[in-house]
Amino acid sequence: MKLFKKTLVLALASGAMLFMGTGCNDYIDIDVENTLAVDEIDYTIADDMYKPVIGCYGRMRSTGIHWALGMLWSGRDDDMCSGRTNDQADALKFGYHGGYQNPTVFWSVPLMWTNMYNIIFDCNSNLATLDRFGENLTPGTADHNKYLSYIGEIKTIRAWAYYHLATFFGPCVIYASSDQTSFRRSTVEKVYDYIIADLESAIPFMEAKRPNQMEHMGAYTKYTAEALAARVALLKGDYAKVKDFTDDIINNGGFSLYSDYYQLFKIPGKLCDESLMEVQVSDFGNAMGDYIGIDQWFNYQGASVKDLVNNKSTAGWLFMRYHPAFLQWADDRGETVRRETSFLVAGEYTREQYIINGTPPKRDADGRLNVEAATSADIPQIYNGKAYLPINQMTGTATTWGRNNNVRVIRYAEVLLMNAEAKVRLGQNGDAPFNEVRQRAEMPRITNVTVDDILDERRMELCSEWGLRYTDLCRTGLAKSVLGKYGWTESKRFVDIPSSHVLTTPELAEDPI
Amino acid sequence: MKKLVMSLSFALLLPMAALAQSGGVKGRVLNEAGEPVSGVVVRVNGTNATVLTDANGNYQLPSAKAGDELTYSCLGMKSQTVKVGQGNVDVTLKEDVLDLESAVVVGYGTTKSKDLTAFIETVKAEKLANIPSNTPMAALQGKVAGLNIVNSGVPGAGPTVTIRGLGSFGSTTPLYVVDGMFYDNINFLNNADIEEIAVLKDASAAAIYGVRAANGVVIITTKKGKKNEKAKVTYEGYVGVQSASNVLKMANSSQYAQMLRETGITAYDENLKKSVELYGGDFENNVYGSNTNWYDELTRSAFMTNHALNITGGTERASYGVGMSYLYQNGILKSDNEYSRMNFRGNLDYQATNWLNVGMNAVFSRNFWQLPNNAAWQQAFNMPGIFPVYDASTADQYTDGYTSPNTLGFTSNFYNPVATAKLYDAQNRSYQVMSNFYADFQILPEKLSFRTSYSYDYTGLRATTFRPAYDIGTNQKNATTSLTKSTTIFNNYIWDNTLTYKDSWGGHNLTAMVGSSMRQTRYDWLSGTAQNVPEGKDAWKYLSLGDKAGITLGDNGYRYRGLSYFGRLQYNWKHRYLLTVTFRADGSSKYNDKWGYFPSVGAAWVVTDEPFMEKVRFIDYLKLRASWGKLGNDRGSASAGTATVTNYRSVFGTNTAFDGYVNNNTFSWLGWEIVNETNLGFSLATLQSRLKVDFDFYNRMTEDAIVAPLLPMRNVSVAGNWGKILNRGVDLTIAWNDRVGKDFSYQIGANFSFLHNEVRSLRDGVKMIKGGKTVQMVGEKMNSYYGLKVIGVYQTQEQVDADPIAVANNLVPGDFIYEDVNGDGKIDAMDKQILGSYVPDLTYGFNVGLQWKGLDFSISFYGQAGGELWNRKRALRYASQSYNFDYAQYKDRWTGPGSTNSNPSAAALMKSWNIGDSNNASYFVESSDYFRIQNINIGYTFENLRIGNYTLPRLRLSATADRPWTTFKAHSFTPELSDPEGWDTQVYPLTSTYTFGVQITF
Missing domain, CATH: 2.170.130.10 (TonB-dependent receptor, plug domain)
Incomplete structure (x- = not known):
């Protein structure tokens, strides 16, 4: 009996051991939780084909629209600087205040490089994902047409990233495919050509609609791509191309300027008929909670504004301030509409009768704004009104600057001015598109406009927007005279590639080809 | 089954029956002093027959007969084997000073x-x-x-x-x-x-x-x-008080204002003037009516107590242990923060038959945390004392009467730290059950046994963070309340099976074990946040009482599985030549290369057992050891081994969003991290075994360390088994144990660990990987600080004018001189260098214990050396020039030629050249060395205390001072930082704890 028991136990024991021995690889061959493999996506469901496009919009919003990049984009011309000496002081060194020292160690610089290339990389891989849907579609069908147009939307986002790389770093790397291993830079001309060619390859297949007419409202259209291509062609000095692109937008796009310039940048102007490219956010109608946003994009440019009647206030980080000379220039021009919209001057009141907190900018004995203060440690508090959202437009109890506002990237006004400039440069008359912009701003008509008129108009109409003033100064050669006195030279036009990237990718130090 | 339950109950309830003593072999066991020893296990070799000696040291083994071998063993005594001859067998056991039998x-x-x-x-x-x-x-x-x-x-x-x-x-x-x-x-x-x-x-x-x-x-x-064993009931507990130790001294209001004044920047005068206007003082003469010490406002003495009751015992066939304990710790942050834990524990081991032993073991633990808001500690460092905690004149405007930083004109970056600490409500509650069930089968008595064991753990964690609505000015307000609740569940099991064979023949002793193990770890997390949840009662903290719109949700989890086969062979000859060989094969669901193999071999030689050593009197014991083996590391997240997608939502039109994804396209293919370790060491006892030394040298090389260098052009990294990390060092333990006379004994101990830590390689062609806080660089310690090295302070204008670097950067006397590493005449990112690491080179401890009759005393010391920390508190100044200064920054500042060559002037502390976040000046690197009196304990024990008719076997009263004194150079509360990379920010101070304790054995 005892022996039997022992044998039984032995059998049991060995049995248990054996049990664990069988099918061992099955036991540990389990899927990683909460992840979806690219190869497991069902590419035959055409309704899901927009998902990789949505992802690219998400990437542009979350990594492209970053406040630390904004400081550098808009802080390099003669009209605006990053604004604070007691925080992020190095950002000033990319503009007039800090004498164009361009310290590449400043964190925004590597961030600009990596964030833009992240967008490009993700656009590349999502284009490949989109192609896997395309393989299941028959050319000529409605779904296949959608597929072609979706390619254009992703390419437009990618071109936007390249545009900022080329205008900030100059020569940069064309990262055309995910498995590229060579990272030699291309000359800035080559990058311009690449952007234009890439957009041109997509434009014929994109939808000829305004973004606010799109099925996915606000999605980028043929005209968005053309406007972006026109921006790049303008940098190249290819005015014929600028004219072609902008003519198409003006003649066929159905765009129009939004009547109230002030509200154009606020909630009422979201996705209006003037909008060609916007980065969209939403708070879903709630003061807090679920929010698809843009980090601190508006907040960092925020002034301190108070509604004295209702005792409500909103305050941002006080970055980005205009040069007093620019405000003086606008006043001298007799600007009213654009003056009210563009400038939030400390001590003044907004249209809503909210006080703008802070010390009013100093004035000289003759009453004109003191300009010396602009380069002192105490930078005059003239904030960016285009980033301003009045408290009464905020959702519920929200007080964060611009929380529910979209970021305006390309407006029809810019298209009109590009069209005007191209025409004048090509020896034609640019009065019509030019005066359309001035009329909305309640400025008198000008006839036989010159390139200088147009550049001034761009300076006013597009101030603080995306560094357009800086690229205007550079492409026209004005930079030397306008910015030279602050220490700008041609070699300071572009910022060097951050050394952290040169260290890991030495090829970047080689001359561009 | 019924029978089993009944016998289990009896085993628990009935005290051990007295052993009858008649027939067989009997005798007495004495110690070297000739006193009887009770509780010695006397076993007839080769059988299960055992008996214990009684209080007089007597024993009787009915089944033993002449010719049998009896083994006498007892904890703390050296075992002895005696052959039974005629008559009684009396033995004298020797004390096991070297603890060789345990x-x-x-x-x-x-x-x-x-x-x-x-x-x-x-x-x-x-x-x-x-x-x-x-x-x-x-x-x-x-x-x-x-x-x-x-x-x-x-x-x-x-x-x-x-x-x-x-x-x-x-x-x-x-x-x-x-x-x-x-x-x-x-x-x-x-x-x-x-x-x-x-x-x-x-x-x-x-x-x-x-x-x-x-x-x-x-x-x-x-x-x-x-x-x-007779049922033993013990209670131990203490009550005590904790206080913050080494609270950092900050600049007071006058010193703060003096620093600002010296910078020549007038922009902050308005804050100072406003303080004078509202709270008194004299701006011109640098006197301030408000001089708030924020750290004083944030700290308090806090209560701590612990109580534990344990009951253990056993019968011939069963043993058991049950216990409960309760710990309560209040926080020294002056706001709601505390911790409590209640534990219940039980185990039972039962000899069901002579071939089957079963048992179980369980711990239930209930934990409650009211968490502190550590952000307050950094804010208290930054906030000058020029305004009070509360201001009655603005009480109608700001929550709870707190003074708003706005009152003085402060904007972003300044907060009322006390409000930050108090307007915070985060709780964690966890419920954990650990259980283990096992069965041991004796297949061949004393030789072959099989054990199966199943362990299961369930941990549920409920976290609640409630943000009340408050308004302390534009930068410190929360318009609506919000509530975040999360549930985290860990659900793990391990099933182990082992087969063990033991045998001895001649001088050979062999233990062989083979086994297998399967395990699963499962983690689930679900979280939700709602706005506008009513404030006031804990019972209202439900998402469903908040706004339905705008609720956000999060969901995550993992499941990992492992399967292992292992074996171990332990062999020795006369306990003199020892060999251990182990092998383990591990499979894991986490990695793409699923199986890893881990062998090891260890050998030891007890030199003092050799005949030739008998003459060597001065060495009582010497064992030489050597081992080599491979160890694995499977921590870290699972690798999919294929491209996956990241979900993104994008907005299209008013309040409409669609879900999409980005194809990550970059993915890792991972296997184990493998540590290759060699160990050489010895254990030595000398001077009549009073001095013991244990020495070990080790060389641990992590091969295939998982590193994640950045991909070119992007800030995306991909992990691979590319790195190598070396840890080489010496562990040394020295103990001296002696007795003077009958009543006095003492022990002195010391231990040292020397460590050399070095990153040996990263990915091919990669010399450095930058993290957010530190870098990994080949040839340097892990987690090194990387930045510009301060080699002095410009003293005179002539010195500035003569240095092109100073000229180019508009420097003035009082600014830092940085080392121009590449000598190119400019300071840039290429001049950055390694500045230190939090990994210490040496940690050491000392302890002394004294016992005299019932009195005992012990003191221990602890210290570490050779590490550095990053004073992030100071470095954060880059975010706001007008932050407060610590007192040392004020006292040690550069004030003129010759005043200091290592500390900056007040003005320099405002310039990005010195404090910029991208320069990472070595000024912020400080030594993390410290030395501490770790613990002082004094106690008195009463044995057999008579209370009326009852004799209390043992009562000990004690007083303890835990961490009463620490010394270090760093400008911080403590160089002990929870951040593994040694960033000193938002650090909750360490405490000194003074307790009074009682231990009673019933």
Whole structure:
């Protein structure tokens, strides 16, 4: 009996051991939780084909629209600087205040490089994902047409990233495919050509609609791509191309300027008929909670504004301030509409009768704004009104600057001015598109406009927007005279590639080809 | 089955029956002093027949007969084997001064200390009892060489524990094995729950845990009863008070204003003038009516108490242990923050038949944390004292009457720290059950046995963070309340099966074990946030009472599985030549290369057992050890091994969003991290065994360390098994144990661990990988600080004018001189260098213990040297020039030529050249060396105390001062930082704790 028991136990024991021995690889061959493999996506469901496009919009919003990049984009011309000496002081060194020292160690610089290339990389891989849907579609069908147009939307986002790389770093790397291993830079001309060619390859297949007419409202259209291509062609000095692109937008796009310039940048102007490219956010109608946003994009440019009647206030980080000379220039021009919209001057009141907190900018004995203060440690508090959202437009109890506002990237006004400039440069008359912009701003008509008129108009109409003033100064050669006195030279036009990237990718130090 | 239950109940309820003594062999056991020894196990070799000696040392074995071999063994005594002849067998047992007979847990079994080929340090319950720590591991600081423990002051927070350096860029947490179950920490246990803690450091000991062993293994055995033991009821408890130690001295209002004044920047005068206007003072003469010491406003003395009741015992066939404990720790932050833990524990072991032993073991732990808002600590560093905590004149405007930074014109970056601390409500509640069931089958008595063991752990954690609505000015307000609730569930099991064969013949002793283990770890997390949840009662903290619109949700989880086969062979000849060979094959669901193989071999030689050593009088014991083995590390997240998508939402039109994804396209293909460890050491006893030395040299090379260098052009990294990390060092433990006369004994101990930590290689062609805080650079310590090295301070204008670097950067006297490493005449990113690391080179502990009659006294010291920390508190000045200064910054500032060559002027502390976030000046790197009186304990024990008719067997009263004094140079509360990279910010101060304790054995 005892022996039997022992044998039984032995059998049991060995049995248990054996049990664990069988099918061992099955036991540990389990899927990683909460992840979806690219190869497991069902590419035959055409309704899901927009998902990789949505992802690219998400990437542009979350990594492209970053406040630390904004400081550098808009802080390099003669009209605006990053604004604070007691925080992020190095950002000033990319503009007039800090004498164009361009310290590449400043964190925004590597961030600009990596964030833009992240967008490009993700656009590349999502284009490949989109192609896997395309393989299941028959050319000529409605779904296949959608597929072609979706390619254009992703390419437009990618071109936007390249545009900022080329205008900030100059020569940069064309990262055309995910498995590229060579990272030699291309000359800035080559990058311009690449952007234009890439957009041109997509434009014929994109939808000829305004973004606010799109099925996915606000999605980028043929005209968005053309406007972006026109921006790049303008940098190249290819005015014929600028004219072609902008003519198409003006003649066929159905765009129009939004009547109230002030509200154009606020909630009422979201996705209006003037909008060609916007980065969209939403708070879903709630003061807090679920929010698809843009980090601190508006907040960092925020002034301190108070509604004295209702005792409500909103305050941002006080970055980005205009040069007093620019405000003086606008006043001298007799600007009213654009003056009210563009400038939030400390001590003044907004249209809503909210006080703008802070010390009013100093004035000289003759009453004109003191300009010396602009380069002192105490930078005059003239904030960016285009980033301003009045408290009464905020959702519920929200007080964060611009929380529910979209970021305006390309407006029809810019298209009109590009069209005007191209025409004048090509020896034609640019009065019509030019005066359309001035009329909305309640400025008198000008006839036989010159390139200088147009550049001034761009300076006013597009101030603080995306560094357009800086690229205007550079492409026209004005930079030397306008910015030279602050220490700008041609070699300071572009910022060097951050050394952290040169260290890991030495090829970047080689001359561009 | 019924029978089993009944006998179990009887085993628990009935006291042990007295052993009848008649016939067979009898005798008496005495110690060297001639006193009788009770409780000695006398066993007839080759049978199950055992008996215990009684109070007079007498025993009787009815079944024994002449010719049998009897073995006498008893804890603390050297075992002895005697052949039965005629008449009584009386033996004299010798004291086991070297502890050679004690059983040491080695993982899936125990071994006698003398048969180990590795040095396994064991810390017994008594050593933990006197330390008022909130978790057991915290009490081990300074007790075990090679075990580095960094404590935290936060109530209920466990320490950071590493064994023999940092061997991974990922997790460096050791494996904790509690009665067979795997854990990442043992913070849920009470010190009083623990019988002993064994630390496995070298490969020959740890390799049996294969892929979990690379960071070392800590084996915890909870308190259990013994067979044939009378029920023992013990209570131990203490009450005490904690206070913040080494609170940093800040500049007061006048000193702060003086610093600002010296900068020549007038922009901040308005803040100062406003303070004078509202709270009194004199701006011109630098006098301020408000001089708030924010740290004083944030700290208080806090209460702490612990109570534990344990009952253990056993009968001939069963043993049991039950216990409960309660710990309460209030926080020294002056706001709601505390921790409490209630534990229940029970175990039962039952000899069901002569071939089957079964048992179970369970711990239930209930934890409650009210968490502190550590952001207040940094804000208190930044906020000058020029306004008071409360201001009645603005009480109608601001919540609870707090002074708003707006009142003085401060904008962003300034907060009322007291409001930050108090307007915060975060709670965690956790419920944890650890259980273990086992059965031992004796297949061949004394030789072959099979054990199956199933361990299961369930931990549920409910976290609630409530943000009240408040308004303390534009930058410190929360318009609507919000509530975040999350549920985290861990659900883990391990099933182990082992077959063990033991045999002895001639001088040969052999133990062979083979086994298999399967385990699963499952984690689920679900979280939701709602706005506008009513404020006031805990009972209202439900998402469903808040706004339905805008609720956000999060969901995550993982499931990992492991399957292992292992074996161990322990062989010795006359306990003189010892060999241990282990092998483990591990499969894991986590990695793409699923299987890893981990062999180890250890050998030892007890030199003093050699005949030729008998003449060598001055050495009592010498054992030489050598081992080599491979250990694995499978911590870190699972690798899909294929491209996956990241979800993104994008907005299209008003309040409409669609879901999409980005194809990540870059993915990792991972395998194990493997540590290759060689260990050489010896144990030595000399001077009549009064002096013991344990020495170990180790060389641990982590091969295939998982590193994640950035991809070119992007800030995306991809992980691979590309790195190599070296940890090389010496663990040295010295103990002196002596007795003077009959009543006085004393012990002196010291332990040292020397560590050389070095990143040996990263990915091919990659010399450095930058993290957010530190870098990994080949040839340097892990987690090194990287920045510009300050080599002096410009003293004179002539010196500035003569230096092109100073001219180019508009510098003035009082600014830093940086080392121009590449000598190119400019300071840029190329001049950055390694500035130090938080990894210390040396940690050491000393202890002294004295006992005289009933009185006992102990004191221990602990220190570390050779590490650095990053004073992030100071470095944060880059975010706002007008932050406050610590007192040393004021006192030591550069004030003119010759005043200092290492500290900047007040003005320099405002310039990005000196404080810029991208320069990372070595000024912010400070030594993390410290030395501390770790613990002082004094106690008195009453034995057999008569209270009326009752005799209380034992009562001990004690007083303890825990961490009463620490010295260090860093400008911080403590150089012990929870951040493994040594960033000193938002650090909760460490505490000194003074307690009064009672231990009673009923």
